[in-house]
Amino acid sequence: MMGIQPNLLNQLVSFLLGASAAGVLIFFLSFEGVVSRPSTAVISSWSNGTMGFPDSPAQDANQTSRLEVASPQEANHTSQKAAEQELERLLRAVADEDRTVIMTSVNEAWAAEGSLLDLFLESFKNGEKIAHFVEHLLIVALDAGAFERCRAVHPHCYLLPPLAGNSSDLSEEKVFMSKDYIDLVWSKVRLQQRILELGYNFLFTDVDIMWFRNPFERMSVAAHMVTSSDFYFGDPYSPINAPNTGFLYVKSSNRTVGIFEAWRGARASFPGKHEQQVLNEIKFDLIEKRGLRLQFLDTVHNAGFCNNTRDFNTLYTMHANCCVGLGAKLHDLGNLMKEWRAYRGMDDEQRRRGPVRWKVPGICIH
Template sequence: MSNNKNMSRHLTRFLLGTTVALVCVLFYRSIVINGDGNYEISVEAFALSNATQASNNGASGNEVASFDKKSILLSREDQVDHTTVSNDTLQKAPFPDLLPLLQRVATADKTVIITSVNEAWAKPNSLLDIFLEGFHIGEDIEHLLDHLIVVTLDPNALNHCKAVHPHCYLLTVDGMNFTAEKVFMSNDYIDLVWTKVKLQRRILELGYNFLFTDVDILWLRNPFKHITVYADLTTSSDLFFGNPDNIDNFPNTGFIYVKSTKKAIEMMDYWIDAREKNPGHHEQNVFNIIKADLVNMLRVKVRYIDTAYCGGFCNHGNDLNKICTMHANCCVGLYAKLHDLRKIIDDWKFYMALSMEERIKGNFTWTVPGLCMH
């Protein structure tokens, strides 16, 4: 009898110990570090511990998550994962049909490339065709098209997109017509760019990082190699003063990478709210106005890319051994953009036909003048 009692006591202690250990493990896995370095408890992590991460992307647990085939460049530090919210919640939220596309297109580390087009930009031989051509003629970047979402702003643009690319998304906004070319700084243009910012915020809220690129940017090499792990936001520059952390650099938010973090979502909210305080400005001007607040108040880590790597018609490098992207900015009018981007393509094809020895010498550069580029 005494032996039975002892065995019962030992068994009870064993079960209690096992239960406590399991609770501790689950509790530990639910702890996340917020942007201030303090510890918080994630209810979602405690309930599910991000079990959907690999399945959402159709990836196995050992798949490498990277835009660079050779190395991992992007961090998942303090990322937001809201992919476990209920279907009812998703339907009530903005852009309710966005999540399935993100799950299908994103890399295993949940990053997507996004551009946007209306009918004028998407029709044959217009900006979308030139944009896609860059990935095909560029240096080992064709695989990035698997992770590109083309946001279309009207049904005709959607039809054009589906004819040339598998991942298209129709963005509809009540009371707005984005079909025709939007002249820079017109009221419709300003509405358009702010609508894109709201879409970008939603992507972050769903737990995905994004690199947004204007469709008048020609990709020639992989720009992710110039996006650092520690920055919350990385942007190209209109004017670059030599230091990628210099707050005085002039941003160009037509090419911008943002990590999905709580801090980044707060930043997007601050940015969107700042529109009312700065009426008549497009999103890039407002970002330039508030960038000091983002860094000093919200503690957002902002980094700028050297124009030698991600340049534009405003300011660019001339070494074709370095260039990754070229932006047809400082160029008004669709015809002018198309004309000069085609000249860039011709220059690139000539450069790629050179021997490696001739390329390394760096003697060949862009042919100028064009209608915009100089």
């Protein structure tokens, strides 16, 4: 028995070693087949310029998902950062040598074909030596529809990111003094302050303002801020004039950034009022306590439907204010542009006979 046991043991060990070797060989042959025939999913990924791992461990896959799915706060931060970078890029592109940009804002209703944006751009083409200003124009789109239309007609368009927690739909025409209207005009002030903080001067013009001549000719270089007027009483620096912030020039400085901070901060003290009304309430304090040099433009040159200015010989801009409704604005501004083109066709002698007036009444012009 003692002699037989070692022999049996040797045979058993030999058998096990042989079986293990065969198993290892089979395993490597099988693995070689897998390596030499990658799955169609991997090939498809490579052909699309990406590398896929369809059989990655579930733990790794879950980890990847956790990395890719950001929290709402992180997503909002990323979106805001991208919007900020795009704003800076556009400002560099449109600013003139003095770091001044012209800007307007539109929603989908105002940007639609045949609407206010088309009339606004046409006014630069038909104005007196102002066509080049379009190169320095930044159009701020308040919604995706306006942004798409803007890019079809102009190279410099910026989509204004919404405020966190504000779900207002800014794409449609807003009723004057409605909550959406007030939110819209205050969003404009927020953006204007950021432009000043980035070191750029701006001239903001409502899109329902037609340009005829160079408005910078009427502005004082000594002013920190220049605004058009609803009512003008003769002294360009008197705060008794009533501002219209639909046409507003501001020079970038620490002072004007502080002015805008105070302006926006005053909103809470005047609930339900839009930005122009609040500025009118605080203008005395801004001038007396903060040293603001605020110039008001003469309505003879920078007019509106609220005024009775009707002489093309003195007109630089015309604002469709005191006019409620998109259809009414389009009707009267369209007629105004037709008569301006006729005026441009007059010879100097005809113009000197002035004043050269336009026909009234319209829907809003009386």
